[in-house]
Amino acid sequence: MTTSTLAGHQFHVDEEGFLTVPDEWSEELGAALAAQIGIEMTDAHWSVVRFLRDDFAATGETATLRRVGARSGVPVKQLFALFPQKPAKKMAYVAGLPKPRGCV
Amino acid sequence: MTTTTTPTTTPTPAVAPAFDDPASQGRTLAIICSKGTLDMAYPGLILANAALGEGVETHLFFTFWGFDMITKATMADLKFTMLGNTATHLPQGLGGLPGMTAVATSRLRRSLAEIDVPEVPEFLEQIVASGGHLWACRMSADMNHLTLDDLYDEVEGIISAGEFIEKTDGAQLLFI
Numbered sequence: 001m002t003t004s005t006l007a008g009h010q011f012h013v014d015e016e017g018f019l020t021v022p023d024e025w026s027e028e029l030g031a032a033l034a035a036q037i038g039i040e041m042t043d044a045h046w047s048v049v050r051f052l053r054d055d056f057a058a059t060g061e062t063a064t065l066r067r068v069g070a071r072s073g074v075p076v077k078q079l080f081a082l083f084p085q086k087p088a089k090k091m092a093y094v095a096g097l098p099k100p101r102g103c104v
Numbered sequence: 105m106t107t108t109t110t111p112t113t114t115p116t117p118a119v120a121p122a123f124d125d126p127a128s129q130g131r132t133l134a135i136i137c138s139k140g141t142l143d144m145a146y147p148g149l150i151l152a153n154a155a156l157g158e159g160v161e162t163h164l165f166f167t168f169w170g171f172d173m174i175t176k177a178t179m180a181d182l183k184f185t186m187l188g189n190t191a192t193h194l195p196q197g198l199g200g201l202p203g204m205t206a207v208a209t210s211r212l213r214r215s216l217a218e219i220d221v222p223e224v225p226e227f228l229e230q231i232v233a234s235g236g237h238l239w240a241c242r243m244s245a246d247m248n249h250l251t252l253d254d255l256y257d258e259v260e261g262i263i264s265a266g267e268f269i270e271k272t273d274g275a276q277l278l279f280i
Contacts, residue, residue, distance in 0.1 A: 002116065003114070003115040003116070004115060004116060004117065004118040004119070005115040005116070005117060005118060006117070006118035010115050013118070013119075016121040016122075017118065017119045017120050017121045018121065032118075033118075033120075036118060036120035037120050037121070037123055037124075038124075065153075065157050065234075066153075066220065066222065066230060067220065069230065069233075070220075075233060076230055076233040076234055077233040077234075080233075080234060080235060084159075085123065085124065085159035086123050086157065086158055086159050087157065088157050089121070089123065089157075090123060093120075093121060093123075102220075103150055103154065104150060104153060104219075104220065104221050104222070
């Protein structure tokens with residue numbers, strides 16, 4: 001496992017750069033991760049990321065795009081606007097979670 | 105997995121995943137949906153949804169029996185039959201008994217709902233919200249005497265096979 005540093009934080013990552021230890025994440029690190037992929041966090045971004053963190057804590061799985069759209073109160077169209085092109089992966093990355101495994 | 109905070113290797117500056125790698129940009133997928141049974145509606149929808157989630161421009165063309173997937177009168181009521189489907193691993197004679205199609209359909213619906221897969225209309229809605237394009241086949245519309253008013257509201261148009269081929273120039277193509 002590789003150890004990475006960013007904005008004074010030290011954390012474990014996989015070969016793509018996703019955090020592998022969810023507990024090493026903090027909101028401060030989340031904002032730094034978002035900046036890495038060109039996203040400036042707003043309240044709307046945070047509400048999605050906090051949903052993912054809570055959902056992961058409850059289920060042990062990263063929510064898929066469909067699940068976030070259906071349960072977070074943020075519609076799918078807006079998720080694409082907040083995290084363009086590859087919303088499910090980008091949300092997971094910023095939230096310090098593994099990529100979602102589900103197909104839908 | 106260990107949760108130790110002591111690094112096991114020398115820390116390196118964080119590398120972001122290559123989400124916007126130019127090599128992965130500009131990909132287009134065309135999916136032709138030609139089946140109107142509940143089980144065969146899903147492969148196209150699932151693959152379209154997956155492609156859109158990866159930033160791939162995606163166009164679906166509904167033709168022949170696949171027209172049922174976007175016809176308002178039928179889209180929420182697609183059926184699954186055991187008849188002619190040996191993959192159910194049940195005696196084929198059973199499938200012909202009265203009511204078996206209804207039983208098989210409701211069991212498939214339940215299995216899909218259990219794993220949080222949306223029904224066909226809601227799935228189409230998600231695909232459109234994700235930027236997907238829905239097209240209806242001109243010949244199928246003419247054969248069934250249907251107009252755009254009879255179709256799901258988000259269908260962008262009724263077009264000929266040739267027009268679909270033009271729109272998806274250079275695309276990867278799936279026929280389902």
